[in-house]
Amino acid sequence: MTPTLDEIAALTHVSRATVSRVINGGPVAEATRRRVLGVLEQTNYRPNAAARTLAMGHSGVVGVVMHIDSHLLFQDPYFAQLLQGISDVLSEREAAMMLWVGNRTKEETLDNILRRGMLDGVIVTANYQEDPLVDGLLASSIPTVLVGHRAADPTASYVDIDNAHAADTVTSHLVKIGRRRIGHITGARGTGAAEDRLTGYRRAMQRAGLLTDGLIVEGDFNRASGITGAAQLLNAGADAIFCANDAEASGALETIRARGLCVPEDVALAGFDDLEFSAHLDPPLTTIRQGVRQQGSEVANVLFELLRDPNGGPRRVLLPTELVIRQSTVGGVQRG
Amino acid sequence: MTPTLDEIAALTHVSRATVSRVINGGPVAEATRRRVLGVLEQTNYRPNAAARTLAMGHSGVVGVVMHIDSHLLFQDPYFAQLLQGISDVLSEREAAMMLWVGNRTKEETLDNILRRGMLDGVIVTANYQEDPLVDGLLASSIPTVLVGHRAADPTASYVDIDNAHAADTVTSHLVKIGRRRIGHITGARGTGAAEDRLTGYRRAMQRAGLLTDGLIVEGDFNRASGITGAAQLLNAGADAIFCANDAEASGALETIRARGLCVPEDVALAGFDDLEFSAHLDPPLTTIRQGVRQQGSEVANVLFELLRDPNGGPRRVLLPTELVIRQSTVGGVQRG
DNA sequence: TTGTACGCGTTATCAT
DNA sequence: ATGATAACGCGTACAA
Secondary structure: OOOHHHHHHHHOOOHHHHHHHHHOOOOOOOOHHHHHHHHHHHOOOOHHHHHHHHOOOOEEEEEEEEEEOHOOOOOOOOHHHHHHHHHHHHHHHHHHHHHHHEOOOOOHHHHHHHHHOOOEEEEEEOOOOHHHHHHHHHHHOOEEEEOOOOOOOOEEEEEEOOOOOHHHHHHHHHOOOOOOOEEOOOOOOOOOHHHHHHHHHHHHHHHHEEEOOOOEEEEOOOOHHHHHHHHHHHHHOOOEEEEOOHHHHHHHHHHHHOOOOOOOOEEEEEEOEEHHHHHHOOOEEEEEEEOOOHHHHHHHHHHHHHHHHOOOOOOOOOEEEEOOOOOOOOOOOOOO | OOOOOHHHHHHOOHHHHHHHHHHOOOOOOOEEEEEHHHHHHHOOOOOOOOHHHHHOOOOOEEEEEEOHHHHHHHHOOHHHHHHHHHHHHHHHHHOEEEEEEEOOOHHHHHHHHHHHHHOEEEEOOOOOOOOHHHHHHHOOOOEEEEEEOOOOOOOOOOEEEOOHHHHHHHHHHHHOOOOOOOOEEOOOOOOOHHHHHHHHHHHHHHHOOOOOOOOOOOOOOOOHHOOOHHHHHHHOOEEEEEOOOHHHHHHHHHHHHHOOOOOOOOEEEEEEEEOHHHOOOOOOOOEEEEHHHHHHHHHHHHHHHHHHHHOOOOOEEEEEOEHHHOOOOOOOOOOO
């Protein structure tokens, strides 16, 4: 067992306060400092985190809440990358991370987090427009930052990408290469990402003076919905398809090729996310790259800023995205 | 802010001790219990975790340490699945999870964990035979369970799969379908999984009276090493290739087809892991399925058992695996 | 520069 | 059944 502060004090013939000072950098004579430090090393002393938290009023622990479907957790590297980005910054700041994933109802998870207490702050993924878990966190006294955002709550701090802008960019790219009947397979309804990407698509189409009748079909971010969605859009005579993410796009590609059509000659195809496999599809997929890991570090940074100055008002960050043009929209281009 | 026990006591005109009793289920008159419970609800009281930990001597927090390369974290769903399995059991037991991933050196991470203290137990992935992080954890006073194991340490509790047995099974399957020159692309050297799978391969070959000269090439669990490794093995006249994991196998498949060879007619191919994509390769891949999520819940269960009875000696669990036969080894078989 | 003493919020022991 | 009171280990004004 690690010794207590009192025991160190006894061993080194000073008061507990002095020992505390050499640990936390208070004023102490060089001679005694060295003596205490020696004993500290020898005894392999480690301060008790609970006692420290109790005395100081903060724990150095940040909660990370990713309450998403488990099958999504598996198939998508998004989760791992985001976590890595968050963890990068936390470890840099000597903070620890307490993690919750979605194996309970949102209400139970919320209760768990609040009951656990002593969290300096919380980072939570906010995919859906309505979410009791996010609501509860925001309503609590714990400083909270969202990954993603909800238009409904203007007081919340968040880090997100500009989904509408990015979708607009992709769609405009399809317009620019001469497509007229550009279809869109949406993401899962109720998610901010899906709604905003749809908005961006609509905006670009309208600006180009193109109609969208019969060219919007509902998907759910999964590959399967790309397969069925593409079938509908091809029947509607689409000459381009913008999928709400790359998983859908890979499904759409399957449908297109099954019909003997060529990409991009007959149908141009674009996705969103730039997952690992997207560059290795045949043909490689035009898509939107979002730096997920960077998103993670950014949200952690925002949280620390919030902790530093709690009265500075909500922080809102929109991270840039990048249109990655590959052969699924521009056939003869050289490989990148 | 959540009120303190003293404040509740004042509001309800009883002592702090009594309030504590109604919370933790001590003997208390039904009348007062109801009265206190009411105030507890109204004030939305939440016990202070740090104070509780300090008083009780345990925190209800379990550390989970996955110190692996970040690119491995991304490409492999193993991480997410394992985490999910662990989390399933932890949340069931009302425990919280503190997570460390590998964005520091192992020594720094170890120091972080130990410094954090107040962890009831730790679960750590032990991929390499030598690992200062695992060593440090085992040497500490914190109850620790490994995912994977190291032959060197007989006192450690762990949960693993029987890699040698599984590899033996795959190799024997290849023998059974008539292959004689069965090559093996190993995993990353120094990892227990790679060594044990190699051992199993060797064992099966020897039992079948087959030679392995020139049929073993070193890989590193990545797709790229499958590509180059397969080239070497084909040059050596292999009529079957057993890869240490599915990622390698997908690379090997690329090489084989690039040479105009047919799978399984010219070269049979097998992997290990049964990742999501493995069933969708062309042809679908014969491989070993290991229930990673189950592995996660099992290791958590083992930890709790260890906490319940610390003197029960080390717990060692080998989870079963399953040979999944697909068309990459048995051509004409119906899809499953 | 150093020591004393109190507070942090709970649990647990001992009286009553 | 209930109420004092002592831990739990540490930080920190305040005093010396």
